[in-house]
Amino acid sequence: MNPSPPAMAKSEILFTVNGDEKTVLAHPMERLLDVLRNGLKLTGTKEGCGEGECGSCSVLLDGMLVNSCLVPVAQASGANIVTIEGMSAHALMAPLQEAFLECGGAQCGICTPGMILAAVHLLDKNPQPAIADIREGLAGNLCRCTGYMQIFEAVAKAARRRVAA
Amino acid sequence: MAVHHIVGASVPRKEGWDKVTGAARYVDDVTLPDILYGATVRSNVPRGKIKSISFAPTVNWNEFILVTAKDIPGKNCIALILDDQPCLASETVNHSEEPILLLAHADPHKLRKAVEAVSIEYEPLPPVYTMEESEQQSTIIWGTDNTFKSYLVEKGDVDAVWKEAAHIVEGEYFTGAQEQLYIENNGVIAAYDTENGVTVWGSLQCPYYVHKALMALCGLPENKVRVVQMETGGAFGGKEEYPSMIAAHAALLAMKSGKPVKIIYDRMEDMVATTKRHPSRTRHRTAVTKDGRILGGEIEFTIDGGAYATLSSVVLSRGTIHAGGPYYWPSVRIRTKAVATNAPPHGAFRGFGAPQSLFAMERQMDRIAQVVGVSPVEIRRRNFLRPGQTTTTQQVIREQIDLHHLLDRALKLSDYAAKKKRFTQENKSSARKKGIGIAAFLHGAGFTGSGERYLNSLVGVEADAKGHVRVLVSSAEFGQGTNTVLCQIAAEALGLPYEGVAIAQPDTTVVPNSGPTVASRTAMIVGKLVQSAAKGIWQTLTKSGLPAGDYTPEEFRAACGKYIAVHGMLKSYSRYEAPGDVFWDDEKYRGEAYAAFAWAVYVAEVTVDLTAYTVTVDDFVAMQEVGKVLNPVLAAGQITGGVAQGIGFALYEKVVWQNGRMLNNQMTNYIMPTSVDLPPIRVFFEELGNVHGAHGAKGIGELPMDGPAPAILNAVEDAIGVRFCSIPLLPEDLFEALRVHSPEQAVSSPVRGTA
Numbered sequence: 001m002n003p004s005p006p007a008m009a010k011s012e013i014l015f016t017v018n019g020d021e022k023t024v025l026a027h028p029m030e031r032l033l034d035v036l037r038n039g040l041k042l043t044g045t046k047e048g049c050g051e052g053e054c055g056s057c058s059v060l061l062d063g064m065l066v067n068s069c070l071v072p073v074a075q076a077s078g079a080n081i082v083t084i085e086g087m088s089a090h091a092l093m094a095p096l097q098e099a100f101l102e103c104g105g106a107q108c109g110i111c112t113p114g115m116i117l118a119a120v121h122l123l124d125k126n127p128q129p130a131i132a133d134i135r136e137g138l139a140g141n142l143c144r145c146t147g148y149m150q151i152f153e154a155v156a157k158a159a160r161r162r163v164a165a
Numbered sequence: 166m167a168v169h170h171i172v173g174a175s176v177p178r179k180e181g182w183d184k185v186t187g188a189a190r191y192v193d194d195v196t197l198p199d200i201l202y203g204a205t206v207r208s209n210v211p212r213g214k215i216k217s218i219s220f221a222p223t224v225n226w227n228e229f230i231l232v233t234a235k236d237i238p239g240k241n242c243i244a245l246i247l248d249d250q251p252c253l254a255s256e257t258v259n260h261s262e263e264p265i266l267l268l269a270h271a272d273p274h275k276l277r278k279a280v281e282a283v284s285i286e287y288e289p290l291p292p293v294y295t296m297e298e299s300e301q302q303s304t305i306i307w308g309t310d311n312t313f314k315s316y317l318v319e320k321g322d323v324d325a326v327w328k329e330a331a332h333i334v335e336g337e338y339f340t341g342a343q344e345q346l347y348i349e350n351n352g353v354i355a356a357y358d359t360e361n362g363v364t365v366w367g368s369l370q371c372p373y374y375v376h377k378a379l380m381a382l383c384g385l386p387e388n389k390v391r392v393v394q395m396e397t398g399g400a401f402g403g404k405e406e407y408p409s410m411i412a413a414h415a416a417l418l419a420m421k422s423g424k425p426v427k428i429i430y431d432r433m434e435d436m437v438a439t440t441k442r443h444p445s446r447t448r449h450r451t452a453v454t455k456d457g458r459i460l461g462g463e464i465e466f467t468i469d470g471g472a473y474a475t476l477s478s479v480v481l482s483r484g485t486i487h488a489g490g491p492y493y494w495p496s497v498r499i500r501t502k503a504v505a506t507n508a509p510p511h512g513a514f515r516g517f518g519a520p521q522s523l524f525a526m527e528r529q530m531d532r533i534a535q536v537v538g539v540s541p542v543e544i545r546r547r548n549f550l551r552p553g554q555t556t557t558t559q560q561v562i563r564e565q566i567d568l569h570h571l572l573d574r575a576l577k578l579s580d581y582a583a584k585k586k587r588f589t590q591e592n593k594s595s596a597r598k599k600g601i602g603i604a605a606f607l608h609g610a611g612f613t614g615s616g617e618r619y620l621n622s623l624v625g626v627e628a629d630a631k632g633h634v635r636v637l638v639s640s641a642e643f644g645q646g647t648n649t650v651l652c653q654i655a656a657e658a659l660g661l662p663y664e665g666v667a668i669a670q671p672d673t674t675v676v677p678n679s680g681p682t683v684a685s686r687t688a689m690i691v692g693k694l695v696q697s698a699a700k701g702i703w704q705t706l707t708k709s710g711l712p713a714g715d716y717t718p719e720e721f722r723a724a725c726g727k728y729i730a731v732h733g734m735l736k737s738y739s740r741y742e743a744p745g746d747v748f749w750d751d752e753k754y755r756g757e758a759y760a761a762f763a764w765a766v767y768v769a770e771v772t773v774d775l776t777a778y779t780v781t782v783d784d785f786v787a788m789q790e791v792g793k794v795l796n797p798v799l800a801a802g803q804i805t806g807g808v809a810q811g812i813g814f815a816l817y818e819k820v821v822w823q824n825g826r827m828l829n830n831q832m833t834n835y836i837m838p839t840s841v842d843l844p845p846i847r848v849f850f851e852e853l854g855n856v857h858g859a860h861g862a863k864g865i866g867e868l869p870m871d872g873p874a875p876a877i878l879n880a881v882e883d884a885i886g887v888r889f890c891s892i893p894l895l896p897e898d899l900f901e902a903l904r905v906h907s908p909e910q911a912v913s914s915p916v917r918g919t920a
Contacts, residue, residue: 043187043193145802146802147846148809150798
């Protein structure tokens with residue numbers, strides 16, 4: 001459950017989500033995470049901790065990787081937001097998804113959407129990361145299942161494939 | 166049948182695509198028309214009598230659904246083993262965060278305010294916080310002696326060995342509570358109507374545990390309770406017993422309101438109120454010969470069960486049986502008990518008692534090595550169990566396990582000897598001391614002793630007229646690969662491609678009770694039943710025209726169509742049959758404790774930084790024998806994940822208690838390993854095979870939890886010569902110990918890192 005937003009009126013907030021312009025009626029302090037999940041039914045973005053530690057709620061906001069549980073929706077006004085559901089056209093998605101499946105990068109799957117977004121964000125900036133870069137790039141996304149090894153392997157594999165393609 | 170090699174191949178995870186696209190549906194992703202949100206009002210005292218409950222007038226209580234113990238139609242307990250844990254406390258509370266009252270409302274914000282507007286007054290009762298206080302029995306908080314369960318294992322004449330011993334080695338070891346920290350918190354949705362009864366959709370491991378608990382609580386017959394497992398975002402034992410509690414709460418609110426009710430814990434509630442790994446204390450007194458052979462010993466193992474019995478007796482059992490490690494004990498006496506404290510009940514967590522008692526055993530082995538004057542490697546070689554010898558419960562090792570070979574491989578793969586030599590040299594001139602440590606261990610697969618016999622698991626496989634095959638089990642997927650591995654086994658048995666076999670979502674109206682998804686039993690025991698049920702389909706079809714030899718999927722489809730046209734349906738069931746040669750005596754705690762053991766030797770390399778007081782694991786070799794590896798990628802993932810949790814158990818994850826309540830119930834201050842904290846975890850398998858499992862598979866899921874902590878603490882001692890006997894070992898513990906003892910002088914007194 002979410003922290004109660006202050007008793008202030010709902011207002012209209014406009015932003016772009018996965019390429020579509022959206023207008024939502026929300027308390028300005030409502031968490032972007034809840035607006036995405038409950039209001040817009042984009043449930044691929046997950047809540048793990050509600051305090052910006054686990055990264056399961058990662059989304060891209062104007063190209064930045066953010067924890068949507070820490071973003072008041074008012075702050076997203078006018079922004080361009082991309083969630084896991086809006087990533088399918090991204091050139092990195094198919095190689096990453098395939099590599100995650102082949103290498104065992106997803107186990108329970110709850111951290112996976114956030115992890116994949118973090119990986120996309122990393123590979124966009126650094127197309128051929130060393131393992132140390134991958135570790136650093138994913139350090140904001142916790143995974144309790146894999147011990148991360150197979151995630152590192154998947155990200156490295158996706159990067160190699162993209163270079164080869 | 167055509168020759169297939171689906172078993173042993175790294176086929177992709179069945180539900181993998183849904184997980185990498187974000188399409189997988191976890192319980193919080195689902196909503197229903199008219200849904201209400203439920204919340205729990207909990208105790209804020211460790212022990213006391215409830216005097217009064219008051220409701221602040223600032224809230225319009227008419228808008229809320231309110232449930233107390235009086236609203237429970239059946240028995241006010243969470244049915245499990247002893248049925249001592251109430252669903253809602255009515256007169257007394259026995260731990261902080263104990264559920265007392267339930268509220269539901271359509272608006273989650275109003276709900277949160279309402280929870281805060283309930284105040285409960287208590288008449289305090291004296292609490293018990295530690296195992297030691299509980300053992301003193303000056304305050305009795307459970308039963309007549311604060312003891313949930315005790316076991317005694319006896320082998321040979323221990324009392325006779327002390328006078329023969331060249332050395333008597335004593336040690337006392339402690340392990341702390343550990344939070345499972347699945348990334349998806351506990352959550353359920355419940356719905357109720359008079360015709361169908363109660364339905365619960367939830368994040369859970371054991372659909373039939375919840376089913377049993379709801380029948381007792383709601384006073385409903387079997388067919389009026391339905392439990393459906395949703396995609397589950399991690400569990401690790403943490404969703405073994407607790408889902409029965411949260412499902413019970415949601416069901417009561419749904420029954421009272423007539424509307425569907427969703428309860429999703431936030432992280433703080435999940436951490437503060439739900440189960441953790443049992444804290445433990447182990448005392449060893451070991452008699453050894455001059456050359457380091459174990460003559461016998463006494464082991465006392467005590468775990469803190471928290472306020473109610475829940476699963477403590479079973480956790481204790483596994484800890485008891487594993488307490489002697491993979492060694493031959495000519496004689497031994499193992500006394501163990503689970504005691505009550507006024508903390509939330511401790512519960513299932515990967516390893517289930519074994520990581521605790523094995524931590525002690527493997528630290529004790531290094532201690533024995535020091536006393537005898539041989540290396541940690543040599544002390545283990547001299548005491549390893551061999552085929553034909555018996556374990557502490559006098560189980561004859563029938564598997565052709567060669568622990569020396571596992572050890573040799575692990576030493577070679579970790580470059581142990583060369584590193585050991587190099588570190589001794591380099592440590593002299595560096596504030597960053599390096600060390601290397603080993604742990605050898607075993608883990609029994611399946612339920613202990615006669616457990617599988619009582620479970621009496623049933624598994625189904627069905628095919629439709631188009632030849633689509635579906636596996637029917639209550640075994641849940643929560644990341645380990647249940648779906649994938651069971652489909653591989655069925656596909657192989659039927660000579661079909663992996664894609665031709667699906668698995669049903671665990672739903673008690675659809676799947677039979679194949680037992681709980683626990684105890685590393687799914688691949689080995691349920692897998693074997695899936696194999697046999699699938700073969701039943703094949704046998705049926707060969708009688709109605711399927712070629713007895715090779716056939717194509719088209720021929721299989723045609724045969725299914727033909728059979729179903731006549732008989733209407735095609736299903737095959739297989740029930741567990743206990744192997745004839747397995748004997749277990751529950752009274753004497755003697756006999757074949759497990760149908761099979763997995764075996765392992767792990768090697769950890771660490772750096773202890775004497776400036777920053779940190780321990781970093783630099784390299785980790787995990788070498789194990791787990792029988793046939795059914796899916797190498799998934800199996801390796803089980804090991805790396807378990808090792809990561811083991812590293813957390815050893816070095817990061819500390820539950821801070823204050824008056825029986827977890828103080829650091831946030832991911833900000835309860836620290837699990839991140840992607841930058843872990844070493845390369847290098848995984849290696851030996852495959853000996855096992856007659857009791859599908860294709861020779863043994864259990865694998867829990868094994869990797871057992872070895873990392875002792876290997877790491879052994880490595881820390883190797884690096885700095887301080888004998889830590891307690892985990893977690895945090896920088897402040899290191900600081901405190903080194904403040905007292907200079908690292909250059911080997912300290913022989915044990916240091917209890919956590920008080």
